[in-house]
Amino acid sequence: GAVVSQHPSRVICKSGTSVKIECRSLDFQATTMFWYRQFPKQSLMLMATSNEGSKATYEQGVEKDKFLINHASLTLSTLTVTSAHPEDSSFYICSARDLAGPYNEQFFGPGTRLTVL
């Protein structure tokens, strides 16, 4: 079945540094990937839609200069949290849309827990 991986699974960094999170579709091509953020005991909030070969589409209230998204290939999207601060600590989850599936359903990665000290 469709598998999505994320790397790293967990990262701790100092305030002011940048962190890159990778999202890969392992056995299918994904022209569209999605980045979500989940706070403890809360739902997933869509941050942005990542489109291969073009600029990402950000949801209202999400700073595009802070959360840089690159989708350079059909199997890889990256999210870079620039100049991270403690309030950026969260669980980040990506998903990928399988165009070959019977419906454009999304398959989710295992998530990356970011802790900013």
Place this chain on the structure above:
Amino acid sequence: AQSVAQPEDQVNVAEGNPLTVKCTYSVSGNPYLFWYVQYPNRGLQFLLKYITGDNLVKGSYGFEAEFNKSQTSFHLKKPSALVSDSALYFCAVSDNTDKLIFGTGTRLQVFP
């Protein structure tokens, strides 16, 4: 605008008993409805979806959900709960765009 409501923060059920996790939705046009399950510190696992066709949808791990258009509901059900079903369950809706709108989640606790 699309929205999803999961009115229960937590559902408790004894092992072997039937379980129901409630979900209601609001969307313009035909809804595409999904249920996902999340275990601690993990991503979401797909359980089932309703696109069109039969109102009763069968999914993974013995779960099923019934689409009720008049009540705009898509409740998740299982005839006999297992302790291993204990997890966080999310209902989501899409209006055939790429975006999924998630509910706030319901924590299912199955007691031995």
